[in-house]
Amino acid sequence: MATPAAAPTDHSHAPATGKYFVPAPSAWPFMLTAALVTCIIAGWGYLEDHSVGPIPPIVGALAAFYIIFRWVRGVCLESEGGLYNDQVGRTYRMGMAWFIFSEVMFFAAFFGALWYAREMSIPWLSGEGTKLATHMNLWPGFENTWPTNGPKALGGKFETVSAWGLPFVNTVLLLTSGVTLETAHHALKENHRKVCIFWMWVTVALGSLFLYFQATEYLHAFHTLNLTMHSGVYGSTFFMLTGFHGFHVTLGTLMLAIIAIRLMLGHFKPDSHFGFEGVAWYWHFVDVVWIGLFIFVYVA
Template identity: 65%
Template structure:
């Protein structure tokens, strides 16, 4: 760790080596293994899933605590602030590419794979040797009707409500940001709590949607290409909403403890960037997964 404790203009804080990244990687790895076990039809709630969640939660908040202590201790100067801005920008760019790959998979399945399997534009009639009589209709559960017949979730039901919720959360977050810049801390805190609540409500409705899909519509991960892409896109977005809601909660609690000032609050801004990104991704999901 740097021997200097002041955040002067010409100094750059370098933290001491830490095992937190490795520990968090272990927790996330166990979580993914447990999730795969659930998806593969194994144990309903395997121990690895709970262990991964527990380890990840502990070390995420431990890491938060260390960073907050460094920030409030005056160790972060303008150079560190700029580093965080660049890092958050590149992180969000990587998330854009992450979802672009999933939207690309959706496009490939709908616009390329289905027409090819049905024989559209295929002079060699390859489909006759693969799936004779297959029609390129979307939503599709595949040529062999994998998982059986299913129904889709109406776009103007829960998905539309969730769209309004996320758009409203973007407004309340913007109100909170402007309030912070104008030194209206109480207004900022109230708007942040509203944003956290809206994030929680969104997740509640998404769980309700998934239960309805599995129990009433026979729409599952095994429902062919449509089920796979539907849960892949909406599920990963739900994970991002969960992480974003947790980050918003941490920022709100920090505001209540007097952290951040009108001109120094990148912790707040970074989370706001992430949340607005989550909002934009959902708009794409709503249009291309539910409506089109």
């Protein structure tokens, strides 16, 4: 069994039996959590007009990128060092499959909240389908319309983001990125490394462009449409769904860039490249979630 390490290390040790690789204890997960929480608190402060200043988000972001680099480097050294056998590969696949399943349930909860607000909560508040006239005492005159900023319109009047502007452009970008990623995958399986690297960087560029357009959309929503997280249930569900998806696109783009760099370093083989496949699974999941967002948040 591996002995505890005093500080995070890039190298791990196989057990004495040699049957299954056991990594050494590492503090990277805890340290990355602390860095990300710092970024989240800074982002929350900015959105709620309680700014904590520029230093915490900068320090948190730099720490997160450094930790991710060192952590990923350690995993790459383990993989390229021949420490993983077939059993490790199977557990990696099972772990990634369960991770994506948990992400499906994560977004299902938010889609469920959107459905509940639109199909149940708002109609009840307007008196539809109720035998008791409690809505007359609570919110008289409230109408069953969507989008809504709720009774009393506490967030003020707002406009929605047109589905056929930047959201449609972003839909095309993500769908195209799925095609370029699969093109890169087939090139890798056929041992055409240069072609694979080219299409991987194209995929990274498409993901980055998506994030740029989403940031532009958010600025337009905040400053021109008065659509914020204070805009009732519509504003909160809109930014919750699109914001978490944007976070996943950010993470996916970072992972794609890491895979592209590893390909340039000569990593992966045509018949052994689960690191590539795992990231591809994640990216296709992100694509599918966005299609649901585009339909049920922007169009419907």
